[in-house]
Ligand SMILES: Nc1ncnc2c1ncn2[C@@H]1O[C@H](COP(=O)(O)OP(=O)(O)OP(=O)(O)O)[C@@H](O)[C@H]1O
C-alpha cells in the first residue's frame with residue numbers, strides 16, 4: 246500500500262548541529278498521526294521540512310507522489326498542506342472574520358482575488374467556522390485582543406477554513422484548559438478520515454484520546470512507532486524519556 | 496436572525512466608509528464656484544495632484560507596508576510622458592511645424608530619437624504615463640520581493656533607483672532636456688477641450704482624477720486581494736502557508752501604486768506647464784513621504800485595518816490635522 250506522505254532519510258543541520266538525522270516517516274491517507282518526543286527531539290523541525298519552512302540538506306519528502314522538498318512554501322500549500330505553528334501565528338491586526346477569510350484560500354491568484362468579497366455564502370461559511378471554534382462573539386474584534394487559548398482556536402479554525410488535505414498541528418492544545426483540550430480532541434476526531442493529520446503533542450492524555458499510531462522522535466530520528474501501549478512499553482522510549490518523569494509527563 | 500442581515504449591515508458599513516470620501520470630493524468639486532481666482536485655483540489643483548501622489552504612496556506604504564522612498568520616480572516618469580507628448584504638439588521656432596523640439600536643436604540632434612516618435616500620439620503618451628511607471632515598479636518589485644527583500648532595504652533600493660533615473664535624465668540632456676527639463680509645452684487637448692493650466696477645465700480634470708484614484712484605491716482595499724495584502728503587512732511568512740504567492744501580491748500593489756503616481760505626474764505637467772528632473776527628485780519624494788506620516792504611521796501601530804490611503808488623502812487634501820483617533824473603520 247502506498248503511503249500518502251513519505252519522508253525518506255531527511256537530514257537537516259543548523260550550523261553543524263543535526264536537528265534531523267536521516268528521519269523516516271510514512272503516513273497513510275486519512276490517518277491521524279501523533280508525533281511525540283522529548284524537548285528538542287526535532288518534531289517542529291520535521292513539520293518545518295514538510296511545509297517548506299526549512300529545506301532538508303538531504304533526503305526527500307513526497308506527498309501524493311509530488312516531491313515537496315524542491316517547492317516553495319506557497320506551492321506546498323497549494324499541493325494541499327496546511328500548518329499550525331507552535332507559537333500561534335494569526336494576523337493580529339485583522340479581525341477574526343478577516344483572519345478566517347484569508348485562510349479560505351479557494352483562489353490564490355492576485356487577479357482572481359480582485360473581485361469584492363461581500364458574498365453572502367462566504368459570510369455564512371465564516372460564521373459556521375467561528376461557531377465551530379467558539380469565536381462567534383469575537384468575529385469583528387482584532388485577533389490581537391484574543392486570549393492565548395482563543396488564538397490557538399482561531400489558528401485551528403483557519404486550518405479548517407483552509408481545508409488542506411494534510412494538516413500539520415504543532416502543539417495545538419498548549420495553553421488550553423482541560424475542557425478546551427477535550428473540545429479540541431473532539432474536533433480532531435471529526436477531521437480524521439476526511440483529512441490526514443500529524444499532531445505534535447506533549448499531553449499524553451490527549452494523544453491517547455485521538456491518536457491511532459504514535460511516532461516517537463528522539464535526537465532527530467524516529468525511535469519507535471505503534472499504539473500508545475506499545476510505545477509506552479518500548480525500552481528505548483523509556484530510556485529517551487528517562488529523567489523527565491516518564492512519557493506521560495513529558 | 497434573517498439571512499440577509501449580514502449583507503445589509505455590510506452594505507451600511509460600506510456606505511459609511513464611502514460617505515466621508517464622497518463629501519471631500521463634493522467639496523473639491525464645488526470649490527471653483529466659491530473660489531473666483533484662477534491663480535488660487537491652479538494652486539489648489541497643484542495640491543490636489545500632490546494629494547493623488549499621497550494616495551498612491553498611502554496604498555503601497557500605508558496599506559501595503561512597503562517602505563517605498565522612491566514614489567516620485569513613478570511621478571516623474573508620468574510627468575515626462577505627458578511633457579514629451581505636449582512638447583511634440585508645439586510648433587518649434589527653429590524648424591517649423593513637426594520639427595525637432597527646441598532643446599534638441601540646441602544640442603545638435605538631427606533626428607527625433609526613436610523613443611520620442613510614439614509620443615506624437617497623445618493616447619500613447621497617456622497610456623505610457625500609466626504603464627511605464629507600473630512596469631518599472633513591477634520589474635523592481637520582481638527583484639525585491641522575489642528575493643524577499645524587506646524593510647529598510649526596500650527603502651534604499653527604491654530611493655537609489657529613483658536617483659539613478661534622475662541622474663540619467665539630467666545626463667542625457669539632448670534627449671531629455673537635462674537640468675532644465677522639458678519646458679514651453681503646448682496645451683493639453685482632449686476631445687476638443689483645451690486644458691489651460693489656469694482654467695477650470697484643468698481643475699475639474701484634476702478633481703475627477705482625485706475621485707478616480709480614491710475609488711480605485713478604495714475598491715482595491717475592499718477586495719480579497721486587498722485583504723491578503725493587509726495580511727502580508729501583518730505577518731508576511733504566515734500568508735505563504737495558505738498558498739498565496741506573497742511576492743506577486745506585493746508586486747501588484749507596488750505597480751498599482753506606481754500607476755496612480757504616474758497619473759499624478761501627468762497631471763502635474765499639465766498644471767505646472769513643464770516637466771523637470773526635480774519631479775523625480777529626492778526632495779519631492781521625501782516631502783510626500785512626510786506628508787502622510789500620521790496617516791500611514793497608524794497602519795504600523797496596527798490594530799485597525801482602516802483604509803489608510805484615505806487618511807493619507809485627508810491629511811493632504813484638508814489641513815494636515817494629526818488624526819487623534821485611531822479610527823474605528
Ligand atoms: N533555526 C534553528 N537554528 C538553530 N537550531 C535550531 C533551529 N531550529 C531548531 N533548532 C534546534 O534543533 C533542535 C530541534 O528543535 P525542534 O524545535 O524541532 O524541537 P521540538 O521537538 O519541536 O522541541 P519542543 O518540544 O521543545 O518544541 C533543537 O535542539 C533546537 O535548538
Ligand SMILES: [Mg+2]
Nearest residue numbers: 288289290331
Ligand atoms: Mg516544537
